Amino acid sequence: MMRWCLLLIAISLGGCNRGNVPATPIVSLTGELPLEVPRIVRAGEDLNIRVGPFDEADGVVIELMMLGGLSTQLYQATVTDDYASFELGETATRWSGHWTLIAHSGEAEGRASLRIEPAEPVSPMTVLVGPRSVPLDGESRAMVVALPEDSYGNPLLNAQSGRLQITYPDGQVKEAILPVRNGVGRAWVPGGSVSGRINLGVGIAEAVGAETVLEAVAGLPNAIEVLAEPAESLADGSTLIELRTQPMRDAFGNLLVDGSLVTFRVEIPGEEPRNLPAYTLDGVARVPLQAPGRAAIAEVRASVYTITSEPIEVYFINSVIAEGFTLRAIVLPEESAILLVTSPIQDQRGQLVRDGTLVDFTLRDSRGRLQQLQGVTTGGRATVEIRMLTLQVGDYTASAVIGDAAASTTFSVR
Amino acid sequence: MKRRLNPYVLLALALALAYHGVLVYSTFRRTYDAYVHIFFGDHYARTWFDHWDYRWYTGFPLTSYPPGSQQSIGLLSKWVGLEGGFVLVQLFAVLMVTIGIYRFSKIWVSEEAAGYAALLTVFSSSITETIHVFGQLPTTFSLGFLLNALAFAHRWFKKGDPTMLLAAWALNAATTAGHHVTTLFGAVFFLGPVVVLDLVDKFRTPLPDEPPQHPGKVTRGNLRPLLMRRLRRIVPVGLRTGLYMAGLGFILVMVVLPYWLWSKDDPISQVPIPHSSRDSFLENTAAGLVFWLIPYGLPLVLLPYVVYKGLATRAWPMMLSFLLLFLLGTGGTTPIPKLLLRGSFDILTLDRFTFWATILMLPLLGEFVVSMRHGRLAKYIDEQFGRPTRYTVSFLLVVGYLIVSVFTANLTYFRRFQPAAIEVQPIVNFIEKDEHWRWRYMTLGFGDQVAWLSAQTTATSVDGNYHSARRLPELTTTPVERLEGAKFRGIPGIGSLQQFLAVPEKYNLKFIFSNDQFYDPLLYFSGWHRVQRLENGIMVWEREGIPPLPEVLPRKEIPLWQRFMWGIVPMGAIGLALIVLNLVFWSDYVQRLLRFLGIESLWRKLRQKAEGNFIQRLWNWLDGYMKRWSALPTNDDSPVTHWQVWLDWAARIPRPQPVSPSAKTVRSGLLAVLAIGVGVMVLNRYLAQASDPIKVIEAYYDDLDFRRFGEAYQRLDPENKPDYDQYLLELSINGGLLASYAKLDAVTAEILTIEPERIEAQVNTIWITAVEEYATSRLQTLVKRNGRWYIEPDSVDVRRAPDVFIRRQEVEWLAQGRRRISTGPTDYADILDRPLIQVISSRLVQVGDRYHVVGELINQSADPADVTVTGYLFDEQGNILSWYNAVRGTVHKVFPYERVPFRIDFEGVAGSVLSDAATAGEFAADAFSPLDLDSPIASFQVIAQGVVTARDLFRDVAIQDVNISLGIDGQQHIIGNLINNGTVEATIPQVLVTFYDETGQVMWVDDEFVDVAIRPQLMQPFDVQVTPPDSIEVLLTNKGDRPLMEAGERTPLLPDIGYNSMQLNVRYFVGAVGS
Incomplete structure (x- = not known):
């Protein structure tokens, strides 16, 4: 039992270690914290913020939180000579947009707004065109879109208008204005009248994009012959x-x-x-x-x-010579069958008709009953087999037709 | 005295290790389930405590299956890999089963017989099949623990030793961790007989302090004492059983508690999946072979002995359990299983009952071996047939037993249950390339290897290989186990697959890895195209315009404690069971530890204290009470009555006397003649089939279907058949839907004319393809040569293409994709254009109970477009009622300025209607699931979107010789010829017929596949049945459409057709591209 007790005591002591406890502030601030913040800065510029003045608050830690659309940043400064100063550099101001600054210490809190504007547009600019081919029908056109950004990747929402240069396949060059709104510069590009590659050049301030190509293709044909x-x-x-x-x-x-x-x-x-x-x-x-x-x-x-x-x-x-072939009936007693075989069939040029040419066979008995069969030519001849079982005693007339040519023969079954 | 180890057990363990150890490493890849368990093992290896896996079925909980065996694989995979982990765990399970059988057998039969039972276990065909054909790891894993647990439970019931109780519980916990169903059913079929045996044994065994006298006859006066005497004997066993069962129930719940909570909170109502073990084995003989004949194997001939021995000895409780399992294992062969199991019949896989039955046979088979060696059977055979006969029979039985086992182990070689092994690394590389994992994928024709692929990647699939976890309604409402093998599940299967292929954007499904060209037509005509053939032969199919997966995928959370429990308790139970099993090695150390901690003395004190407690006193009082009531009346002098009359009858049966040596020889000879006679009969039956012309025709088509061209050639008329090379050549040029992408479903033949040496028969065949079911009918002539029937070879197509050498100019396109080699995201400028697609006209129509949107569109851009046409149905409030894409009713790859029709066939969720589920197994690829609308349709909309494409742009097949005629079915038919003007074979052509009304609006679009391929410069006929116009009800027409009346391609139709004009389009699948 003693051993168990010792074990439990050891575990308890180990579990009761509270670790490092943060030190409590020397002075607690209350109320609203005054912030001195510039209203507008440009992306990448230094940003100096002062929180204060305070009376006898040196040593108090002030935390400053920058809340923006893309990120949240947290800074800390100690009150010295009645002010807590935050000297923030490029890292803090690289994302353009509206920011909310919140300073707080203990129960005290202060808020301010800051707008970081994008810097000058830089090259290369993203330039897109769509569709990449445009039919020359007088109506169809393509749109060129430019996305100006500063060196930090901030879109230039209200940048100055840019310029668009269109070089047509026939060497004709057209200049146009590329208005920028909401960070997007766009303009329509008409197809012109000559098919081929249309080269598009876009510039906004000093920034330019890579040359973009649009293909002008012919419209519907004027006439077909x-x-x-x-x-x-x-x-x-x-x-x-x-x-x-x-x-x-x-x-x-x-x-x-x-x-x-x-x-x-x-x-x-x-x-x-x-x-x-x-x-x-x-x-x-x-x-x-x-x-x-x-x-x-x-x-x-x-x-x-x-x-x-x-x-x-x-x-x-007509391909086959009329009356240009004959038909023969051959009896195969061992096979119990009759073969109807044509002579070689020739075309107008005197050549054998192609293998696989269809020949219609007709078998008519003495009562006029018909039996239709179809054969194909091989080596100019067409053959069909008639089973004796299907025939009755009597006379039969067999005929073969191909195109306008025909041949016939007769045989009897006894 | 030191216990002597049974040598047979040691031999059995060594043989098990050698036999299964060698085999399993080569067989597990071809089994049904091995890769599934490996996949689960991979999950635990990656994220042990995560209960959710996104990779299958858009995400599923792992708590839906007991994790013991799979976590063991995951654990071992750290050192030996996933496959090595599986093999090791499976071998461990085999060894456990072998030991378990030995221990279990000792409950019922002698030590020697138990040793033989262990030996027989090694080569048991049911065990072999479970391991090497089914790959059911959890079954063997849990069975090993269960059988061992029973031995401990038996000792607990018998002796009341608490350590035995704890050991049994620990092993039961491990059983549950491996497979809870084994614990559940094991309690009925395995534990039940043991309990009955112990109760009966105790019932019949007098207690030491019991009054010795026993009356000869039961009278009214001695009835109560006699009953009380027996009650007193069994009460302790009953109480121990009760305690054990209570603990077992607790273990069953607690070890896999998250599973029970999951099944309670997240019940997925699913349509049962058909399983051949529920079929009638007389009708489905293949199922009978796999699920009945092979598991029982050779011991089936010993069944009479086993049943007799079981019922005539103390093993009768086990035999009753066996007989019940035997009955249940017959599936649908008799109505009894369905009567007994009722609703569960359609859920359970009944082969499990057969498996358990074969396990229960083993102790008695061990007894048979003893009897054959030196028991009564040996004596009988020696006396009646002679010792050589006994040796011969014994030898044949042993050889037969081994042959059946080896045959079973290699069954997957003889009869493939899985496709050939697929090297998955190229697929994994493809998935990792260009962020392809951002879309879902699906496999076709992989079999269970889909699980192995999944284990190699974190990419997700809409499909999976674990049907219990299916979540998408398209799957849960159908009896489809896997989409990737949809063709084996009839319309619910192919219907589900069609839905996934038709609206892939719904599931972010972009890539399909196909190992079965059966699905090629379905993929192509659903708008998919081939991207490339990987170096392992797998074709990659892609669908354009599919959005990638969202960054965060939904998952169903469970409390953290459940996740920890799932990760710790089952493996803890297995670990505890292993310690218990090896206690003989650890017990000294454990005792020392307990002594050191003072627990031993504490336990002793507690026991001493318990002896005097209330419960003990209560028991003593009760026992004393029963003992007093057990005393017989002193004046009982009832005479002894012999009432077991059957023993007298049995004694009167004359016993066979030993016969003379010559008689033994004669009898042995007769036995041999009988065996030879049976063999000759079987051979005769086989030969008789060759002289039946109908059988010859059926066999010929069967040979062709299974590509046994050599055998098929042998069935052709020897006097007229071409040489073998010519025959193969003629077969090879007959490509197309039926020849290359179909499976023969049925063939029937009817004799039309009979001559002495010649028969003409009409052969009707039904072919299954992924897009349609085809019924064909043709005349076949058979001739008789030397008493056997042969098939007259088909006439050769003698047509020749007009030109020997063809020159064709072609336009080629190439979509570059990324123009710079980079692993980063695709540059904006490299993203392909979306061509301008204009919907010219569209209409909502109803044909029968089915809704369609028909119309026309045109590609107005200068680039070819891969078009997706989507139709939306709205109610009065503008809510979407349904949406669907055009699948086979349109042309997906559209040329510049090309106008194509579309027909969107709206469908409900496949299989959601009960009648669909009822047709599981019957194939009808063109069947559909009706739309279930909540409110009336008020409006509709068609959206056509396209992406520039450079694939599958073929337009070289033209239509000629078109005629419209009345068919023998009374319907109008459009017939004609398709001519291939191109340079490649049009493998599967499809004709689309667009019908217009007088205003130029599309009224209807018909389509038909041509079942034969068209070689360059050759023709094939087509026949499209016209949908009667009076069956089409126009519901809505879009007002803003501008039909192009002046287009010159339309063909005016006669008024009696019912349509004003028509236009014909052809598209075709080219099989050879990309291969």
Whole structure:
């Protein structure tokens, strides 16, 4: 038990150490503390503040608190010769704005206001422009914004107006005033009439920003002209011809910006219109057009936004020679099937039609019942297989059609 | 006398260390849960006393899970790293379980059998599966403590030694620290049988001072003394049980008190997450394998012996507990578990019951080994089949037991439950780069490795891997465990994911790390784009215009004392338990310390004092009272009646007599023939499948789905199939939504025509993609060769592109981002422009019960724009009722001067409707959650914002051969061909059809994906079903809109269509970019 008691006493003694207790002031001040503070100082300037006078208060510690929007600072001074003097340097006055000074000692407190104004603007100034590209349509414009700051980063809320120099791509230079309000200098920049880079220079007092670039791009095209190369092609359902526009320029003669979307509209009799998207490169939009499977005259237009071209005509002519192939029925008894095979099919130029060209087959029995089949050409020939199981005893007529050409044959099932 | 250590236990511990020690280091990365516990361990390693982690689910409390095992990992990670910490704690748990099984078995069976039980534990398939497949550390960690605690509790019940009580409590506290559920259910299924056993033992054992005489027959006169006699025997055990249970309850509450307070104060009502352990194992055979067959393993064939032995010996309380667990572990195979568990059925994971059942089997399996070695079984087999047969069977059982264990341990090799290991460092580097941690991220296709990634960074994710802590309603109202594996959870899963992808700004979600291209279409058509492929193969997706996270994130505070308690008590309990377990080494020193502090003498005095206190006197009085009442009447001469008739019946059963050596040979031969016969039957069944054409078709599609191209090729007609290289080539060029981004969900085949050697069948397939569910139907021909059916290969696409060599001029853009290499914030001048986007027209319409805003916008700036279109719905007071972004109904990357349609499909919170939850597991990617509005819609607004972009700007697919026709479904269809005029494959094209009324206002926007990729200069057909105009109700039109009537791209439509005109747009996903 004695050991326990000793242990408890030791712990208690250790826990009762109160540490350092601050000394109490010699004299307690009461009432309002008088503050001598300049109303306005510039950022970075020295600031001298006196609190007093006091009677017989030498040695009393006065605490001074500076409350600002961005920070709170605390200083301490001792009353000497009836005054407590605070000589504050650049660190205390680097943030511009309204500050509240509170001095207190014991129960006594005094308050004063101080305005720290920003110093002269310094380079480099932040200059922004947006949007960074402006279409030359006579309406669109960009805005240049400058944020003047002093060397401590304080914004110049009511700085003097600055100057804006605009150098257009054609070398033309324009000067304008850049008014500054609420710490922001801003001005509109019209696009001008020539596409290219517009260089912007901004200056406020002695401060300047880095040169800023704005891109002037062409507005909507004045007119669109469409071409087809070649203007005539085989209607083989495969060949590609190129549709393109002439270089598109806006009202000022500038080429349409690269990547602008152009839609070609192709109207072919017998099918719904085709919309072919393309985009411009050097003012020209190109897109391939695949020939239809049957002869037709196509009408082609191109449009950008609301601007549409005049139509042009593209001619697609028959691709296969009429009556230019034969059809044969081959019986495969082991496979229990009949093959319908065409002879090699040639196009107008005497060449075999492309592999994969569709051929429509029709099988008609003696009662006139039809069976539709479709084959594709390989090496110029098209083949379809008919299962014997699907056929009844009787005579059959088989035909194959491609474009305007056709062939037929007959066979009997016994 | 010094106690002799059981050699089998020492051998078991050595084997456990060697076997699991070697395996666990390579298997834990592929388990389900290991990384989750490592993540928790990482949290404790970083901030031990902080109860909150911001990294998952926008923040969650750690007090929602007992911390014992995870804090142990965190503690050890200081020296051996997180992974090393996990391995060490898991090994410790295995050793504890092995010792625990030995101690627990000794309660029920002989010392020798208990030793064998410990040996069997090492290679138990259930233990192996829990460690090497599931990675459930808390389960093994807490089970080890529980089993050891039971041995001490048993001694307390039996002898009343208070040190045993304290030891049991200390071990129970450690059990609770590891996993409170183990304590809770352990009290029922493990402790319960021990209590019953001790009560029964005491009930049947006369007290030393009990009157010796016993009547032969119970009569009215001797009933009371007999009852009182037995009551007197069990009252001490009952009181000890009561005291122990009270302490156990106190421990259960106090050790994890912050957990209970959390579950009381912050209950998160969640939709239960489906778990395969609740399925019928006859229907879901894969679940049956993992959750039933593997845990029981080979001992399943010994089940009759185990049940018989259990019920016929003093182990019957344990056997009753086992049978109950066995029933509960069958999940949905029988209705009994649901009847017994009622509402809890949908919350509990029932495989835990099976696991506990396998643990309860082990003592009796130890008994089986004894019997096979030199017991009655050995004698019986020797007599009836001969000793060689016994040796053979024993050998086969041992080998089989080991094979099942090794197979189970390596199950994750044979059948992957997790994606291949992902090197997370490149992802961590990406997150740290350019302050990417200022946004949230999400992973897709990482499996449980998401937890490992999270453990490497402090960046936050909206997703997580610990479903109990989900807080966002989009998650808590759905049975989605993880968004990153949303495709495995049907519509609630994919629906939740779609919402996160559609309105990512709501969650500050900017980056997605994708390891599964299944989600690529969904990401792309939701407006996301690929940034880069990291060196580990992970694709980084990004969404533009997402605000960064606020500096201060919300968290739910708990009192400081709870945080300290959480950090100290559970680990303190584990530490105390370890001291108790090793008391044999410490006891001398502890006794000296107690002696030094005077506690020993104090304790002695207290005991002496207690012997004479009121309670003691009261007990003496009660005991004396019961003792007096136990005395039998002196005139009791009732005759002895033998009433256990079944013993007589059992004695009459003829015992088999030893047979001759030749008979033994014949019997052994028959046994071998039986085994071979079963094998032949199984083989025949397998071969029969190859001659069924329907099975051949199903197998072929299954092979294709799982990329088993070699097997698929073998099923093609050998006389007509191309060579293997050509076959692979033809497969490889068939890209697109179905071939590359889909999963086969179902395949059915119907035979249309039958010829002797040829069959034509219609094959219907259902494919799952992230954006749509596809049903396809096609004809497939099968031919018979040498008695087997083969599939006729598909005809080859012989079309040729018109040109051999293509020249294309292209405009390329580059968004530089930072033009100066710096780690500081991005310079003002480097921030990209916001292009001028004009909404040309917009309308609020209703189709069925769903609200949409449709309209058109145009990019009026000279730069391409990544556009986000947001629709807001307001009530009369101008309050926002709902807002949503356009997802698949618009083109997000817009060229200069391009006009595109938009359709905003408003949705409620995914899964918030009960019917959604009911469809968990059924996939319908295009299903939606209806909007739940508090008040009527008074107005709407559309805001389109864009950022200059240089990504995914493809416009080389054109539309041709368009026709409008009536489909076989009675609906109007727009059909045509898409031709690819570009130089890269259009992997997943999407056609958008904008319908206008006579005023040029957009009435509706339809969209359709094309399921096949389009190679350059080739075509693919498309078919868009037209939404009937009479199903569209126009609610509001924005007055200020200026439709552009003069635009020339529109196609006039016939009056019977119901719309005035239409315009077609195509956008497409290019799969190869950035890879």
